[in-house]
Amino acid sequence: MKKIKLAIMVTAILLSVGGAFATKLNQACATAPQYRWNGAVMVPAGTMGWDYWCQNDNGSTCTYYQVAGGYAACQLGVWTMIQH
Protein backbone atom coordinates (compact mmCIF):
# COMPACT_ATOMS: atom_id res chain seq x y z
CA MET A 1 0.00 0.00 0.00
CA LYS A 2 2.84 2.36 0.85
CA LYS A 3 4.37 1.72 -2.56
CA ILE A 4 1.11 2.69 -4.30
CA LYS A 5 0.83 5.87 -2.20
CA LEU A 6 4.43 6.71 -2.95
CA ALA A 7 3.91 6.09 -6.68
CA ILE A 8 0.83 8.37 -6.76
CA MET A 9 2.65 11.17 -4.90
CA VAL A 10 5.84 10.92 -6.97
CA THR A 11 3.78 10.98 -10.20
CA ALA A 12 1.86 14.06 -9.01
CA ILE A 13 5.06 15.89 -8.07
CA LEU A 14 6.86 15.00 -11.30
CA LEU A 15 3.86 15.99 -13.43
CA SER A 16 3.49 19.36 -11.74
CA VAL A 17 7.22 20.21 -11.83
CA GLY A 18 7.56 18.95 -15.42
CA GLY A 19 4.38 20.76 -16.46
CA ALA A 20 5.59 24.03 -14.97
CA PHE A 21 8.86 23.83 -16.89
CA ALA A 22 7.14 22.69 -20.10
CA THR A 23 4.70 25.62 -20.07
CA LYS A 24 7.24 28.20 -18.94
CA LEU A 25 6.87 31.34 -20.99
CA ASN A 26 9.62 33.23 -22.71
CA GLN A 27 11.56 35.07 -19.98
CA ALA A 28 12.47 37.83 -22.43
CA CYS A 29 8.82 38.81 -22.66
CA ALA A 30 8.44 39.81 -19.00
CA THR A 31 11.81 41.46 -18.51
CA ALA A 32 12.00 43.31 -21.85
CA PRO A 33 10.63 46.84 -22.37
CA GLN A 34 6.95 46.68 -23.27
CA TYR A 35 5.42 48.35 -26.32
CA ARG A 36 1.85 48.90 -27.45
CA TRP A 37 0.31 49.37 -30.86
CA ASN A 38 -1.32 52.81 -31.03
CA GLY A 39 -3.00 52.10 -34.35
CA ALA A 40 -0.09 53.32 -36.45
CA VAL A 41 3.23 52.52 -34.76
CA MET A 42 4.64 50.74 -31.72
CA VAL A 43 5.16 53.07 -28.75
CA PRO A 44 6.50 52.37 -25.23
CA ALA A 45 3.66 50.98 -23.13
CA GLY A 46 4.77 52.57 -19.83
CA THR A 47 4.80 50.92 -16.42
CA MET A 48 2.16 48.32 -15.76
CA GLY A 49 0.00 49.06 -12.76
CA TRP A 50 1.04 52.73 -12.85
CA ASP A 51 0.68 53.95 -16.44
CA TYR A 52 -1.55 51.21 -17.79
CA TRP A 53 -3.59 48.07 -17.15
CA CYS A 54 -4.21 45.16 -19.44
CA GLN A 55 -7.98 44.71 -19.35
CA ASN A 56 -9.17 41.19 -19.93
CA ASP A 57 -10.23 40.55 -23.50
CA ASN A 58 -9.42 37.14 -24.89
CA GLY A 59 -7.72 37.25 -28.23
CA SER A 60 -6.30 40.78 -27.91
CA THR A 61 -2.67 41.61 -27.27
CA CYS A 62 -2.02 44.26 -24.66
CA THR A 63 1.75 44.70 -24.98
CA TYR A 64 4.56 43.52 -27.22
CA TYR A 65 8.31 43.15 -26.79
CA GLN A 66 11.07 43.52 -29.32
CA VAL A 67 12.45 40.45 -31.04
CA ALA A 68 14.86 40.18 -33.93
CA GLY A 69 13.11 41.66 -36.92
CA GLY A 70 10.06 43.07 -35.17
CA TYR A 71 7.73 42.65 -32.19
CA ALA A 72 6.15 39.64 -30.52
CA ALA A 73 3.03 39.52 -28.36
CA CYS A 74 3.68 39.53 -24.62
CA GLN A 75 0.72 40.36 -22.38
CA LEU A 76 -2.86 39.55 -23.24
CA GLY A 77 -5.78 41.98 -22.92
CA VAL A 78 -6.59 45.52 -23.96
CA TRP A 79 -4.09 48.27 -23.14
CA THR A 80 -5.88 50.83 -20.91
CA MET A 81 -4.35 54.04 -19.60
CA ILE A 82 -4.63 54.65 -15.86
CA GLN A 83 -5.99 58.08 -15.03
CA HIS A 84 -4.16 59.60 -12.06
Added chain:
Amino acid sequence: MSRRQVSLELISSLLIMLFLYASISKFLDFQRFIHEMDNQPLPNALTPFLVWGIPSLEIVISAALIFERTRIWGFYASLILMVLFTIYSGTILLHFFKYVPCSCGGVIRKLTWGQHLVFNIFFVGLSLTGIVLQHRKQSNPIISSSKNILV
Protein backbone atom coordinates in the same frame (compact mmCIF):
# COMPACT_ATOMS: atom_id res chain seq x y z
CA MET B 1 -6.04 -0.19 -0.16
CA SER B 2 -9.67 0.80 0.59
CA ARG B 3 -11.71 2.86 -1.83
CA ARG B 4 -11.67 5.72 0.66
CA GLN B 5 -7.89 5.60 0.89
CA VAL B 6 -7.54 5.57 -2.91
CA SER B 7 -9.94 8.56 -3.14
CA LEU B 8 -7.91 10.42 -0.51
CA GLU B 9 -4.67 9.75 -2.34
CA LEU B 10 -6.17 10.88 -5.67
CA ILE B 11 -7.71 14.05 -4.20
CA SER B 12 -4.44 14.91 -2.44
CA SER B 13 -2.42 14.31 -5.59
CA LEU B 14 -4.76 16.50 -7.69
CA LEU B 15 -4.46 19.33 -5.18
CA ILE B 16 -0.68 18.86 -4.96
CA MET B 17 -0.48 19.03 -8.76
CA LEU B 18 -2.53 22.23 -8.81
CA PHE B 19 -0.60 24.04 -6.07
CA LEU B 20 2.87 22.81 -7.03
CA TYR B 21 2.31 23.57 -10.72
CA ALA B 22 0.93 27.03 -9.93
CA SER B 23 3.72 27.93 -7.49
CA ILE B 24 6.59 26.69 -9.67
CA SER B 25 5.11 28.46 -12.73
CA LYS B 26 5.03 31.69 -10.73
CA PHE B 27 8.61 31.37 -9.50
CA LEU B 28 9.90 30.37 -12.96
CA ASP B 29 8.35 33.48 -14.50
CA PHE B 30 8.67 35.74 -11.48
CA GLN B 31 9.04 39.07 -13.29
CA ARG B 32 5.92 38.36 -15.31
CA PHE B 33 4.07 37.32 -12.16
CA ILE B 34 5.00 40.66 -10.53
CA HIS B 35 3.63 42.47 -13.62
CA GLU B 36 0.47 40.40 -13.49
CA MET B 37 -0.04 41.15 -9.79
CA ASP B 38 0.45 44.86 -10.51
CA ASN B 39 -2.26 44.46 -13.13
CA GLN B 40 -4.77 43.11 -10.59
CA PRO B 41 -7.30 45.61 -9.17
CA LEU B 42 -5.60 45.49 -5.75
CA PRO B 43 -3.33 48.14 -4.21
CA ASN B 44 0.16 47.83 -5.71
CA ALA B 45 1.57 48.14 -2.16
CA LEU B 46 0.33 44.57 -1.62
CA THR B 47 2.29 43.20 -4.58
CA PRO B 48 5.58 42.37 -2.70
CA PHE B 49 3.60 40.43 -0.08
CA LEU B 50 1.37 38.65 -2.59
CA VAL B 51 4.12 37.66 -5.05
CA TRP B 52 6.08 35.92 -2.29
CA GLY B 53 3.17 34.91 -0.08
CA ILE B 54 0.90 33.14 -2.57
CA PRO B 55 3.44 30.77 -4.20
CA SER B 56 5.14 30.07 -0.85
CA LEU B 57 1.78 29.22 0.70
CA GLU B 58 0.98 26.94 -2.25
CA ILE B 59 4.24 25.04 -1.70
CA VAL B 60 3.54 24.71 2.04
CA ILE B 61 0.04 23.37 1.30
CA SER B 62 1.47 20.86 -1.21
CA ALA B 63 3.98 19.65 1.38
CA ALA B 64 1.23 19.35 4.03
CA LEU B 65 -0.88 17.26 1.65
CA ILE B 66 1.96 14.81 0.97
CA PHE B 67 2.32 13.65 4.58
CA GLU B 68 -0.45 11.72 6.33
CA ARG B 69 0.06 13.55 9.64
CA THR B 70 -0.41 17.03 8.18
CA ARG B 71 -2.85 16.18 5.39
CA ILE B 72 -5.98 17.39 7.19
CA TRP B 73 -4.36 20.83 7.68
CA GLY B 74 -3.39 20.77 4.04
CA PHE B 75 -7.03 20.16 3.05
CA TYR B 76 -8.26 22.99 5.29
CA ALA B 77 -5.62 25.42 3.99
CA SER B 78 -6.42 24.38 0.43
CA LEU B 79 -10.15 24.96 1.06
CA ILE B 80 -9.52 28.45 2.49
CA LEU B 81 -7.20 29.44 -0.38
CA MET B 82 -9.53 28.10 -3.07
CA VAL B 83 -12.56 29.80 -1.46
CA LEU B 84 -10.61 33.10 -1.48
CA PHE B 85 -9.69 32.59 -5.16
CA THR B 86 -13.32 31.74 -5.94
CA ILE B 87 -14.59 34.88 -4.21
CA TYR B 88 -12.01 36.94 -6.10
CA SER B 89 -13.04 35.40 -9.47
CA GLY B 90 -16.69 35.99 -8.58
CA THR B 91 -16.16 39.64 -7.69
CA ILE B 92 -14.30 40.21 -10.96
CA LEU B 93 -17.11 38.58 -12.94
CA LEU B 94 -19.65 40.72 -11.09
CA HIS B 95 -17.64 43.83 -12.10
CA PHE B 96 -16.99 44.66 -8.48
CA PHE B 97 -13.74 46.35 -9.54
CA LYS B 98 -13.43 49.16 -12.07
CA TYR B 99 -11.85 46.90 -14.71
CA VAL B 100 -11.41 43.22 -15.51
CA PRO B 101 -7.71 42.25 -15.34
CA CYS B 102 -5.93 39.43 -17.12
CA SER B 103 -6.24 35.98 -15.58
CA CYS B 104 -2.72 34.81 -14.84
CA GLY B 105 -0.56 31.81 -13.91
CA GLY B 106 0.99 29.22 -16.27
CA VAL B 107 -1.50 27.43 -18.52
CA ILE B 108 -4.23 28.64 -16.13
CA ARG B 109 -3.74 32.18 -17.54
CA LYS B 110 -5.44 30.98 -20.73
CA LEU B 111 -8.73 30.42 -18.89
CA THR B 112 -11.38 33.11 -18.97
CA TRP B 113 -12.65 34.42 -15.62
CA GLY B 114 -15.81 32.31 -16.03
CA GLN B 115 -13.74 29.19 -16.58
CA HIS B 116 -11.56 30.23 -13.64
CA LEU B 117 -14.63 30.34 -11.44
CA VAL B 118 -15.75 26.82 -12.45
CA PHE B 119 -12.16 25.55 -12.05
CA ASN B 120 -11.93 27.05 -8.54
CA ILE B 121 -15.34 25.71 -7.49
CA PHE B 122 -14.24 22.22 -8.61
CA PHE B 123 -11.15 22.44 -6.37
CA VAL B 124 -13.20 23.83 -3.48
CA GLY B 125 -15.37 20.70 -3.84
CA LEU B 126 -12.30 18.45 -3.92
CA SER B 127 -10.89 20.07 -0.77
CA LEU B 128 -14.24 19.66 1.03
CA THR B 129 -14.44 16.00 -0.03
CA GLY B 130 -10.86 15.51 1.21
CA ILE B 131 -11.74 16.99 4.61
CA VAL B 132 -14.82 14.76 4.98
CA LEU B 133 -12.97 11.59 3.93
CA GLN B 134 -9.94 12.37 6.13
CA HIS B 135 -12.18 13.01 9.17
CA ARG B 136 -14.07 9.75 8.57
CA LYS B 137 -10.78 7.92 8.29
CA GLN B 138 -9.43 9.48 11.50
CA SER B 139 -12.63 8.83 13.45
CA ASN B 140 -12.76 5.21 12.25
CA PRO B 141 -9.13 4.06 12.09
CA ILE B 142 -9.84 0.46 13.13
CA ILE B 143 -12.48 -0.09 10.45
CA SER B 144 -10.34 1.50 7.78
CA SER B 145 -7.28 -0.51 8.72
CA SER B 146 -9.28 -3.78 8.89
CA LYS B 147 -10.73 -2.97 5.45
CA ASN B 148 -7.20 -2.54 4.22
CA ILE B 149 -6.31 -5.98 5.50
CA LEU B 150 -9.41 -7.52 3.87
CA VAL B 151 -8.76 -5.78 0.57
